[in-house]
Amino acid sequence: MVSDASQANATEPTPARKRVRDPEARRAAILAAARSVFAERGYAKATIREIAQRAGVTHGLVVMHFSSKEQLFLAAVPGTRDLADSVQGDAEGLAGRVAHAYVARMESADSADPFIALVRSAAGDQEAAKALLRAMREESVSAYRTVLTGPDVALRVDLLGAHLIGVTFSRYVLADGPIAAMPADELTRYLTMTLDGILFGSTGTVRSSS
Amino acid sequence: MVSDASQANATEPTPARKRVRDPEARRAAILAAARSVFAERGYAKATIREIAQRAGVTHGLVVMHFSSKEQLFLAAVPGTRDLADSVQGDAEGLAGRVAHAYVARMESADSADPFIALVRSAAGDQEAAKALLRAMREESVSAYRTVLTGPDVALRVDLLGAHLIGVTFSRYVLADGPIAAMPADELTRYLTMTLDGILFGSTGTVRSSS
Incomplete structure (x- = not known):
C-alpha cells in the first residue's frame, strides 16, 4: 500500500x-x-x-x-486494493492467494473497520452500498482479467465476492457458528477450496459419480 | 409446506x-x-x-x-423449511436440489419477503439475527446429516449458508451486478457448481495443475 x-x-x-x-x-x-x-x-x-x-x-x-467517495474509500481502506494486488500470479495458486490475503486482512481488522462497517451498513443505505460494491467489483474484475480468461470472468468474480461477503457476515459481523469458531489457518484452507471451485469449477456437469 | x-x-x-x-x-x-x-x-x-x-x-x-420468535419465523416463512426439505435424496444430486430450491423460492419472493428482510436487518439487530441464523443453521445441519457424513458437515453447511447469504445480498437485496443480471436457470447452474464444491471439494489439495 x-x-x-x-x-x-x-x-x-x-x-x-x-x-x-x-x-x-x-x-x-x-x-x-x-x-x-x-x-x-x-x-x-x-x-x-x-x-x-x-x-x-x-x-x-x-x-x-x-x-468520488467510493474511489476515496478504495484508496483509504487497507484490504480492498490489497485483495486486488493478491490476484497477480499464476492461475494455479490464485484461490490460495486470495484466500490468504482475505483472511490475513480480516483477522487484523477491528470492529470499526470500514470494510466490516460497509457490510453492516449495506442494509441501511442501499444506494451508497451499491455504488461502493460496484467500484470494488470493477477493480476486482480488471485485476482477475490479468490472470483469467473466458466469457464468464466477471460473473465468477462476482460469485467470489458474494462468497466473501457471506463469510464476512458470519465470521466478522454476526461472529457466530462454525465459520466464526474455526482457526484462521483452517478458514484459509476451506476458502482456498471454495474459491477454487467458484473460479475454476465446471458448470456443465455436476460432480462425477463417486 | x-x-x-x-x-x-x-x-x-x-x-x-x-x-x-x-x-x-x-x-x-x-x-x-x-x-x-x-x-x-x-x-x-x-x-x-x-x-x-x-x-x-x-x-x-x-x-x-x-x-420462540425464531421457531415461529421458520414455520411461517415459506422457503426456510423448503430448503431443508430439498436436502432429502442422494448425495450425488444434493447441490443441484438445493440450488434449484433456493432459486425457485427466491425468484418468487417479493421485496417485503421476510427472508430478504432478515438479510437486510441482520445489520441492525445483531442479537435477533444471530438467534434466527442459529435456528436456521441447526435445522439445516440436521437435514444435511441425513445425507452427508464426515467430521466437517456442520462447517460445510455453514459455508453453504454463507454462500447463499452473499448471493441473496447481491441478487435480491442490492440487486446489482452480474449475479443480479443473470437468468434464473443460469444462476441455478452456477449455484449447483459452487454448492457442490463447498459440500464435496477437497481441502487437502488445491486444484491439480492444468
Whole structure:
C-alpha cells in the first residue's frame, strides 16, 4: 500500500487539522482523515465534506484527488486494493492467494473497520452500498482479467465476492457458528477450496459419480 | 409446506382479527399473522405480542405452539423449511436440489419477503439475527446429516449458508451486478457448481495443475 518512507510517515492516522502545503502530504492527510471518518461514521454516513474539513483541505481538492467517495474509500481502506494486488500470479495458486490475503486482512481488522462497517451498513443505505460494491467489483474484475480468461470472468468474480461477503457476515459481523469458531489457518484452507471451485469449477456437469 | 386443503385455505395471508376456536385454524391464523407482521416490520422489529394480537389469540398460546420468535419465523416463512426439505435424496444430486430450491423460492419472493428482510436487518439487530441464523443453521445441519457424513458437515453447511447469504445480498437485496443480471436457470447452474464444491471439494489439495 505504501510506496516510500515519506508517505509511510505521512499516512500515520493522526488527523491533520492545519493547512498542509506539500501535495504528497496533503494527499496523505486526506487518506488519514478518510480512514478515521469512515471508521467513525460507517461508509454510508461518511461525507467528503467532513473528510475535507478534517484534512484541512477544500472539498474540491478531495474530489480532484479521488473523484468520488467510493474511489476515496478504495484508496483509504487497507484490504480492498490489497485483495486486488493478491490476484497477480499464476492461475494455479490464485484461490490460495486470495484466500490468504482475505483472511490475513480480516483477522487484523477491528470492529470499526470500514470494510466490516460497509457490510453492516449495506442494509441501511442501499444506494451508497451499491455504488461502493460496484467500484470494488470493477477493480476486482480488471485485476482477475490479468490472470483469467473466458466469457464468464466477471460473473465468477462476482460469485467470489458474494462468497466473501457471506463469510464476512458470519465470521466478522454476526461472529457466530462454525465459520466464526474455526482457526484462521483452517478458514484459509476451506476458502482456498471454495474459491477454487467458484473460479475454476465446471458448470456443465455436476460432480462425477463417486 | 401445506399438507391438506383445509390448511391451505386457512393459511391465506388474511389476518384474522376475530377469536378463532378451532386449534388447527388458530395455528393457521398465527402463521398468517406472523407472515404479515414479519413482512411489515422485518424480523428484528416483529414481536410475538403484535402477532398474537393480529391472530386474535393470547401471547401464551403463540409461545405454546411455536416456543420462540425464531421457531415461529421458520414455520411461517415459506422457503426456510423448503430448503431443508430439498436436502432429502442422494448425495450425488444434493447441490443441484438445493440450488434449484433456493432459486425457485427466491425468484418468487417479493421485496417485503421476510427472508430478504432478515438479510437486510441482520445489520441492525445483531442479537435477533444471530438467534434466527442459529435456528436456521441447526435445522439445516440436521437435514444435511441425513445425507452427508464426515467430521466437517456442520462447517460445510455453514459455508453453504454463507454462500447463499452473499448471493441473496447481491441478487435480491442490492440487486446489482452480474449475479443480479443473470437468468434464473443460469444462476441455478452456477449455484449447483459452487454448492457442490463447498459440500464435496477437497481441502487437502488445491486444484491439480492444468
